[in-house]
Amino acid sequence: MSLPYEKMENIGTLIPFLFSESQKGFPEGKTPNEIIEGFFEKYTSLKSEDERIDLMFRIIQYIERQVVLFDSIEDAAFTSLHPENGKGSIANLYQLAQQQGNLDDVKAKLQDFATRIVFTAHPTQFYPTHVQQIIQDLRDAIQQDSISTIDSLLQQLGKTPFINEVKPTPYDEAQSIIYYLRNVYYQTVGRLNNDINQTFFGTNQDKYKSFIELGFWPGGDRDGNPFVTADITYKVANELRTTILKNYYNHLKIVRRRLTFKHIAEPLEDLSKVIYHEMFADKGSITVDDLLNPLYTIRQTLINEHNSIFIDTLDDFVGRIKLFGLHFASLDIRQDSRIHQKVIDTIIEFYTGISCNELNDEERIEILINPSFTVNATDFEDEIVVDTIRNIYQLKQIQKQNGERGVNRYIISNSESIFDVLNVYALFRFCGYQHDEIKFDIMPLFETIHGLDEAENTMNKLYNLPIYADHLSRRNQNQSIMLGFSDGTKDGGYIKANWEIYRTKEILTNVSNENNIKVIFFDGRGGPPARGGGKTHEFYAAQGKTIANHQIQLTIQGQTITSNYGAIPQAKHNFEQLFSAGIYSEVFSSSQSIIDEKERTLIEELAKISYQKYEDLKAHPSFMPYLINMSTLNYYGKTNIGSRPSKRGGDKELEFEDLRAIPFVGSWSQLKQNIPGYFGVGTAIFDLKNQGRINEVKDLFNSSAFFRTLIQNSMMAMQKTYFPLTAYMQNDKEFGPFWNILHDEFELSKAMTLEVSGYDTLMQDEPLNKASVLMREKIVLPLLAIQQYALDKIHHESELKEKYEQMVTRSLFGNINASRNSA
Known part of the structure; x- marks a missing residue:
């Protein structure tokens, strides 16, 4: 109530009155206009519209910071509310498997299971990076019960802008998520992956497997975003590579601090120099093996000459390199099928003089997979055609620098036919790739009800197309398919979308099995239930054996990144819960996961x-x-x-x-x-x-x-x-x-x-989440009253319409941020 805002001495005491007026007034049928005007008349002496507008903006600022404080308090309470080895943890999974005699079944399943979390920059989070950092510092101060630090941080918060003056670029968005990669996920995912390996398979490095992988969309997701260009994609890929090398360099300092022995200290120092050089190199000149091979030699020396002392420290580092490679997170490429069709039509007509509309299916397939030309971006003027061609050419270079895992998936939004997939295959061929050089999973994204209905027919045709069957054989008979919960719900409604996706997964599982293909599903999910979010862990644990369960893959975005994966305790808990859900649904499945x-x-x-x-x-x-x-x-x-x-x-x-x-x-x-x-x-x-x-x-x-x-x-x-x-x-x-x-x-x-x-x-069954929702709704009720009041003023063409429009925009921030528990 004493935050150092300009002209805001009484804001903290006024907001409870506005809340009270709103809480009583709305159920009585009062309009936002009546509530806000009544508030001004009862509790202020302000008469001019300008003065009242100024006060409402101050109230919005105050409520934004109330939400931040509540975020920090919830984060600080997380570890006390979620036991580290509780249900869904790796330790609990192991204990349950031992108790029920299913340990061998779990180990067998682990040979064919992984989780991939793909971070996106979709705008559901309004906090600038510097505010996110204050939230983290506040959380720490609250956990330490440091009143003086809390007070200082709240003062900082009071003077820190909450809005971006200009739109972030795709590179800015990438940098924002890379912050979490470097400061949260390197530790969390690295340790968790090592824990899973050691818990179930001991210290045998030969059996080491990447169970939890990271994906990355900022800089690669072109769908509807004209600002994601070939240059941005390369810049983001390079930043991911540089960032993981920085993590390795710092981690190696810890390893060197312990492994100070003869025939070990020197090679570790040499490796440190190699990593340091690569951090600042314009183009990469090393591979993952160049990092791992010296470490394997050092490990053997440690066993033979030094009684394996601190071998766990070395193995931890080796595990991180195996997991994160030179890419840190795999960069996905995504574009809309309609854009691909436009590019393909333009290219074919330019080089052959043929319109695709004049071709039957057989002729069209032939020209797509066996072109008589190689495209050159300089032959075209249309920006989207030029940039698409440049992007396809550059992907080979990114794979060379970051490793194949650095970028190896191409996702096609709004997929509805085999040509949506074949068009992407054709783009690689048009750009000079030989068939065996297309080291990419080409992934249809079925998201409309029509696309879901056509999914079986589409995949069956693809599986039986010789050239595509050959491609899948080079991809280890794996086919990844993405399903869109967000657009599916928007298109078909809540129950229909979720049931159609469930059924489509079953159908695609069957058609894939019939063609000896291992299908891997990737779910495009948002934070709130309307976009596939909500009780995510329970959703995956509820999937029965009629749906392929080789991996759990899903998108995490915006507020869900910061609320569920923004700090090490939350990230560890939610990664574990998601990973365990896939094992539970397979090994410990009950009759409740079977739909008769x-x-x-x-x-x-x-x-x-x-x-x-x-x-x-x-x-x-x-x-x-x-x-x-x-x-x-x-x-x-x-x-x-x-x-x-x-x-x-x-x-x-x-x-x-x-x-x-x-x-x-x-x-x-x-x-x-x-x-x-x-x-x-x-x-x-x-x-x-x-x-x-x-x-x-x-x-x-x-x-x-x-x-x-x-x-x-x-x-x-x-x-x-x-x-x-x-x-x-x-x-x-x-x-x-x-x-x-x-x-x-x-x-x-x-x-x-x-x-x-x-x-x-x-x-009723979720008292913690319900309490969080109710508190957050209480905080933002005055904000909503102001927002509705401003909208009403805009509709009635107020002379100060522009200011009220700014007010509506600003009020979006706190309301969305307060909904972080929707994930």
Whole structure:
């Protein structure tokens, strides 16, 4: 309450009054205008609109910092609330395996299992890097109970800007996540990987395996981001390589401090010089083997001449190099299938004079896989064509410098046919790659309902295409496939999207097995349930044996990085939980992870009914106008939080198909309506209840871990919903009826999920998370009142419209940051 803000002496005492006015006023049906104006009249002497606007901006600043303080307190409490060797930990997994006599089964599964966390820069996190660092320092100070340090940090926080003056570049975004790679994941993942190896396989270096791997999208994800260029990709790849070498250099100091023995100290010093030189080299000249081979020799000397003293210290270092190589995290390349098609069409027409539209499928395949030309970027003027060609050429150089693991996956967004995959294969061929030089997993991303429906047909055709079958044989018969939860939910609604992805995984598992292909699924998941987040660990533990379980791969982004993986204790816990979930679902699977035919039919019914309800909502003439005019949708692009535009399609008129999942879901979240997280769930269950079948749904909740997790995640979305905030909209002539549709479905969904679960309240089974949600919602309620007030002023064309628009944009920050527990 005494933070050193300019003109903010009384802010800390005024906010509780604004909260009280909001908490009482909204349920009584008061409008945001009535609440804010009443607050000013009762508790301030401010009369001019400029003065009131200034105070509201100060309140926003204050609430932003309240959220940061609460983040730090939760982080500080983490270790006391999550026992280090509790359920889901590696130690617990080993003990359980021993107790149940399944240790050999676990070891066998570990030979064919790994986890890959892929970090993305999708803009769901509004904290600049310097604020993130203050959060970490605050967490440490709170854990140490250092009041003086806490006070100093809060003062620092009071004077530290929370907003970016300009949009970050893709390189800035990469640097932000590389900070975590260097300071959190090198230690966490390195130790955890070594722990898994030693716990289950002892110190035998020959059996060492990388169980937890890291992936990286900033700098490689071109989908809808014109600022990711070939130059940026190379720059990020080089930064990843330099960063891991810096980690090795510092780690080697620790090793050298212990291994001071004859015939060991000197070679370690030589290795240190090699690493130091490479850290500053423009182009890499060493391989991973150049680092490992001297260490293997040193290890043998340590055994033969020095009684293996400190061998665990050396093995720890060797393990890190095996895990992180010269790449640290594997850089993925991603682009939209429609862009690839444009580039392919342009190239073929330029060199052959043939239009792809004139070719039948056989002719098209032939020209794609056996081109009669080699492309040159200088032959073209279109920027996207030129840069795509440059990028394909440079990937070979990146693999040479960072190792093949440095960049070896090419992901195709919006995949719907075999040509979406073959177009990428063709790009490599067009750029002079021989068939055996394409050392890439070419990954379709099925994310629309149509794409998911076509996935089986697409993959079956690919598997039976000789040239692609040859490619897969060179990739060890492995095919990686990505599924998009975010866009799937946006396109098909909550139950439908999750069930379609589940079924698609089963179908693709079968078609892959039939073709002797090992399929690996990669899930594009966001933080909130509406984008595939929520109870992530439970989701994977609930997957039955009908779905291939060779790896768990998923994206982690924005607020989820900082909240779940931003500090060593949280990162260790969540990496362990995710890794163990895959083992539990395979070795310790229960009947609850098996969905029988009767249950499938029931889920299918629920998905169909809820999908129709959601489709009707999307088809409503007020759907897009409501989002555009009544939500914060138009303000996401003004927040300077991410390098990527908030929609595809450039400056053309906004269409639903071009709208990205993050601003779509985020806009519903800002309204506290969270539609994508539950809409249609209530109608579906109620329909079956009217048929006298409610007990079937109750039985499904109790018997199916998949369905139960789905409903519990939906409850989380509803817990963070607050319709009284926008109740004034029901009186709007244009949007009142539409608001009522949304509100009625929320009330129905809440009632039906409570009835099915037998709970008295939402999130009844998650007291910790629920307490966090409730506290955060309490903190941001005054912020939401201000945001709605500002939106109303904008709609009524206030003379100070520009200032109110700035207010809406600023209010986005604290509200989104307060939702970190959605992950």
